Amino acid sequence: MNDLDLRTALHRDADLVGEPSPDLLDQLVRRRQHQRRQRAGMLTSAVAVVVIAAGIPIGTSLLARSDGGPATDPTPTVSTEAPTPSTATPAPATTAPPSSAVPAPTPTAAVEAEPAAPVLGPDGLGSLRLGMTRDQAEATGLVEPFRNEPSSSQCLWSSALTGAPAGEGTVLHSETLGVATIDAYPGVQTPEGITFGSSLAAVESAYPGLVLHDPGFDQNSRTGRGYAPVPGNSEAVYRIVFDDATVVALTLQYGRQDCYE
């Protein structure tokens, strides 16, 4: 089956849905009024709770949890999901040992410590580096075997970081540059502490040179992509995608990568 057949089949099946309901606008009006009533009711309840609780901050918590599900505003003032880290930038993973005569920590403390989060940047992720050949990249053991994928760009091979969830951690190889892009996945962070869930403010603080793309970033919804210089690697940039001012995708890539955009 070729692309045209596939496209034709999709168009034919999409038409099976028929036309929208003739009273779609009336339904929208009813749902909007319903939402307003719900919000008014919630506000009244929340105020009552706050008054009864007399300063106990449970009121705001209830207000945030009464969002009402998918039929409500996508941009609640308080999010109950995807916790946003503070704007403070965590220190890089390198923790210098004390030089004084303090005894070394006991081995049990080291055993109980959580493994450090993988760090993306400034040159790559662990021993996987931008610019590597496919063989070199696979030899690190950090990527799956590369797959040849038809493309109109110079990037005909893609892989994924081992341990990344399906669809995350994509690694693209350029015929001219070698490994050209490395995607983070949830749990991976930059040396400056930026990760999935970081706020736009935290990113701006970590990377003052962040440029929000126009028109690729919508200022109203604070959603879209931006590019930040990578401290310590003038050849690379971070491509960062935000949804409602929260990081939802993060890529380390050559500034001159020829895979897309």
Next chain:
Amino acid sequence: MGREFDDGFAEFVTQWSPALLRVAFLLTSDRGEAEDLLQTALLKTSRHWGRLNDREAAYAYVRRVLVTTHTSWRRRRRVHEVLLDQFPDHPTGEPTTIDAGRALQALEQLPPRMRAVVVLRCYEGLTEAETADALGCSVGSVKSQASRGLARLRELLDQSNTILATEGAR
């Protein structure tokens, strides 16, 4: 009704809702869910309507809300089903997955994100970068998911064709 929404929103809904409903249907395979998804996306858009510059940008905006809302619903399926009970306005007796075509049935075999990538790339004709913008993900993810999704879709449809041809020869 005219005062309920900002200027031009009703006209936009009238003009573009048929196209948007088709996208929603390819994402959901179900007319009722597609209409609910479309209504939700339109309501979300109506709140930002005054700040959207032109109608083309508005269409892209609603489409992005459509796919991200659908992904969110998949994560909160149980909540969604409870809410649907509050809105019994959906038409009944309309075509559902039972009447859907083979491409739609093949789409159902793909994971939600991969399905959205295929719909945006192959049906809406977006570039990889535009698809990544719509889904809020990396372009690398779109490239690999599109490649695998389209290959899987072709495989499923070819299998389906083979079965039909075999049955037809009997």
